[in-house]
Amino acid sequence: MSGRRDAVVRCDGCVGCCASSQFVHIGPDEVETLAAIPRALLFPAPGAPRGHVLLGYDAEGRCPMLAGDRCSIYEVRPRTCRTYDCRVFxxxxxxxxDDKPLVAxxxxxxxxxxxxxxxxxxxxxxxxxxxxxxxxxxxxxxxxxxxxxxxxxxxxxxxxxxxxxxxxxxxxxxxxxxxxxxx
Ligand code: SF4
Structure with a gap:
């Protein structure tokens, strides 16, 4: 979760972290990721340098890139998602x-x-x-x-x-x- 390499987690179909009202940070160096996400879904990350953006979530707390129960941009998903590891808790x-029951x-x-x-x-x-x-x-x-x-x-x-x-x-x-x- 330091952001230096991908986490290897057996999610076994769980998309709890994609459906838990979490903002996903994307850095300006994540060119392929940024190209895969509609610009309208991104907004500047508060307090971060120019170029850092956040991907939000819908009224049900789901990431807009979730299609059914799969990430529609899995191959180029954000670094935040690739390094997330719920075992840290x-x-x-x-x-x-209490606000993230699926992750819990x-x-x-x-x-x-x-x-x-x-x-x-x-x-x-x-x-x-x-x-x-x-x-x-x-x-x-x-x-x-x-x-x-x-x-x-x-x-x-x-x-x-x-x-x-x-x-x-x-x-x-x-x-x-x-x-x-x-x-
Ligand atoms: S971009 Fe993909 S992996 Fe990341 S939160 Fe959204 S659906 Fe999940």
Whole structure:
């Protein structure tokens, strides 16, 4: 979900993330994607540099590129869609939220296997990171404060490495790490 490579997720026909009232960000470098989507469906992404746009959703919360239960532009779907991985909620322990029941249902079905002490440490560190971000939300500067559960889950991954020890890192270190590693 850092945007650097595609997620490999067995969706098994689930299109929950395409039908959950989510805005899909598209960068100016996604030329083929932009060419495949009618211009009228795109609008400038608030606060982002020129050229970054968002694809919205219809009155039922469905992406307008969904045709039945398939993405009509799958081969050139946006990077946001290619990198989305609902397992991040289970891994981080972040609640998807009541407004996205389809994603919540799919996410709840995932199970992680903890095989080694290292696995457990990684899982615990990620959970500690997401809990820290939840508890300290009001203290976080605006530019790093997660707005959505998805953002909190992804930022937890970005600072997970700070929570592997027995002591809680200071807020300033977490903020600096987010600014450095933010996807
Ligand atoms: S562009 Fe395709 S993959 Fe992305 S949300 Fe829309 S239907 Fe789903």
């Amino acid at each position: 289970v891994a981080s322990g972040v609640d998807v939220g 249902r799919r996410a709840r079905a995932w199970r992680f296997t903890i095989r080694t002490p290292e696995d457990r440490r990684a899982r615990d560190a990620l959970r500690a990171a997401s809990e820290f971000l939840r508890e300290r939300d009001a203290s976080l500067p605006e530019d790093v404060r997660p707005v959505t559960p998805t953002q909190r889950a992804v930022l937890s991954l970005a600072v997970q490495h700070l929570f592997t020890g027995s002591t809680t890192p200071p807020l300033s270190r977490v903020v600096a790490a987010i600014r450095r590693r933010r996807p």
